[in-house]
Amino acid sequence: MIKVVAKNFVKEGQTELFLERINDLIVETLKEEGCMSYELFQDVKDPTIFTMIEEWESTFHLTNHMNSPHFKQVVPTLGELTSKEGEINVYTPVK
Amino acid sequence: MIKVVAKNFVKEGQTELFLERINDLIVETLKEEGCMSYELFQDVKDPTIFTMIEEWESTFHLTNHMNSPHFKQVVPTLGELTSKEGEINVYTPVK
Numbered sequence: 001m002i003k004v005v006a007k008n009f010v011k012e013g014q015t016e017l018f019l020e021r022i023n024d025l026i027v028e029t030l031k032e033e034g035c036m037s038y039e040l041f042q043d044v045k046d047p048t049i050f051t052m053i054e055e056w057e058s059t060f061h062l063t064n065h066m067n068s069p070h071f072k073q074v075v076p077t078l079g080e081l082t083s084k085e086g087e088i089n090v091y092t093p094v095k
Numbered sequence: 096m097i098k099v100v101a102k103n104f105v106k107e108g109q110t111e112l113f114l115e116r117i118n119d120l121i122v123e124t125l126k127e128e129g130c131m132s133y134e135l136f137q138d139v140k141d142p143t144i145f146t147m148i149e150e151w152e153s154t155f156h157l158t159n160h161m162n163s164p165h166f167k168q169v170v171p172t173l174g175e176l177t178s179k180e181g182e183i184n185v186y187t188p189v190k
Contacts, residue, residue: 043186
């Protein structure tokens with residue numbers, strides 16, 4: 001299993017548009033093979049931080065996701081809505 | 096539901112001791128009321144990054160956890176094993 005934590009720093013006033021665009025990504029991603037979970041969270045202290053926490057069966061499935069039409073269509077449009085580069089960590093469980 | 100992502104930057108050579116100490120915390124924490132999941136992950140690119148991804152039924156349960164004997168006993172001992180301050184984000188799901 002692969003876990004991804006993708007943190008986005010959304011500009012003040014761009015939250016609604018960000019949520020609209022990322023929702024399109026969520027709907028399509030949840031249909032993908034190997035997608036175990038793909039959920040968006042908001043930081044309780046800093047409401048401009050939105051983090052996607054994802055679970056994938058394998059790196060193969062995650063790579064497919066990042067090459068999917070909906071990923072390539074939506075993700076590049078999110079940059080203009082953010083105040084700085086996001087932080088992405090890809091993890092494996094510690095046994 | 097409350098999600099916590101707690102990222103630790105472990106010093107080179109201190110991984111084993113870090114895992115030993117944090118394992119004691121995991122064992123006790125999983126017994127706590129309201130603990131939905133409490134799992135440790137390692138970053139695939141930077142093996143010194145260890146992140147606990149946690150799910151709690153409520154802020155009340157998370158606060159209890161942070162006041163528990165095992166949390167107070169273990170967490171202060173982790174600092175000496177890390178190269179810099181950890182990053183903790185507490186989240187709620189975006190509906």
